[in-house]
Amino acid sequence: MTAALYADRVRVTFGTAVAVDDVTLSVGAGEFVALLGANGSGKTTLVRALLGLQPVSGGEVRVFGTPLAEFREWPRVGFVPQHPPVQAAMPASVREVVASGRVGRLGWLRRTSAADRAVCAAALDAVGLADRARDPVATLSGGQQQRVLIARALAGEPDVLVLDEPTAGVDRENQAALAGTLRLLKDRGHAMLLVTHHLGPLADLVDRTVVLDGGRVAYDGPVPPGGMASDDDHHHPLPPRGERLWESR
Numbered sequence: 001m002t003a004a005l006y007a008d009r010v011r012v013t014f015g016t017a018v019a020v021d022d023v024t025l026s027v028g029a030g031e032f033v034a035l036l037g038a039n040g041s042g043k044t045t046l047v048r049a050l051l052g053l054q055p056v057s058g059g060e061v062r063v064f065g066t067p068l069a070e071f072r073e074w075p076r077v078g079f080v081p082q083h084p085p086v087q088a089a090m091p092a093s094v095r096e097v098v099a100s101g102r103v104g105r106l107g108w109l110r111r112t113s114a115a116d117r118a119v120c121a122a123a124l125d126a127v128g129l130a131d132r133a134r135d136p137v138a139t140l141s142g143g144q145q146q147r148v149l150i151a152r153a154l155a156g157e158p159d160v161l162v163l164d165e166p167t168a169g170v171d172r173e174n175q176a177a178l179a180g181t182l183r184l185l186k187d188r189g190h191a192m193l194l195v196t197h198h199l200g201p202l203a204d205l206v207d208r209t210v211v212l213d214g215g216r217v218a219y220d221g222p223v224p225p226g227g228m229a230s231d232d233d234h235h236h237p238l239p240p241r242g243e244r245l246w247e248s249r
Contacts, residue, residue, distance in 0.1 A: 078153030143174020
């Protein structure tokens with residue numbers, strides 16, 4: 001089966017600095033992959049390369065089997081950024097923010113239909129915020145704003161969802177709510193790539209973990225017993241050396 005996202009020996013550089021080096025990564029259809037690593041390990045850079053937001057200096061990226069440069073079906077890819085772009089004075093309602101996720105499907109000029117509104121309502125229901133649809137998004141907590149961004153991504157009806165640190169700065173109650181949302185999406189067959197420092201309540205959802213260390217893949221396999229890190233430890237204990245996919249030079 002064709003992978004939703006596939007990086008083949010990808011390398012990303014900034015001048016003479018190497019941020020991602022010889023990384024091979026796949027996210028299969030319906031698979032939930034967690035990308036872990038300490039700050040500066042290259043996680044966000046790799047994700048930006050997968051989404052065409054950062055040029056690669058080596059290797060190849062394919063999206064649903066198509067070379068990145070030729071891929072045009074971007075509504076099939078949903079992206080939830082790390083920091084919600086919500087300002088205190090932002091007047092938009094929750095419903096309006098979610099509806100903006102339909103632009104990729106509709107274009108800027110076509111008006112929304114009853115079917116479009118139904119998709120947005122279903123996305124809000126999936127994240128448990130249907131009752132907040134009319135509220136200004138700036139009045140929501142950080143965790144709730146993250147769920148609004150997930151609903152916005154879902155409104156585009158993607159086949160794969162990429163989430164960059166969705167639990168950063170989110171309290172445990174909202175982390176648990178987020179876990180419930182992602183479980184529902186996983187049960188519906190969405191492929192997901194989760195970028196995070198720690199798995200926390202999301203650990204049971206993950207099919208495979210990939211750990212980056214110094215821009216390279218240090219581990220690719222099942223979630224080890226107990227997970228890879230605690231809420232207070234942002235540096236992941238790696239598996240025994242025999243399980244590592246590369247050796248430090």
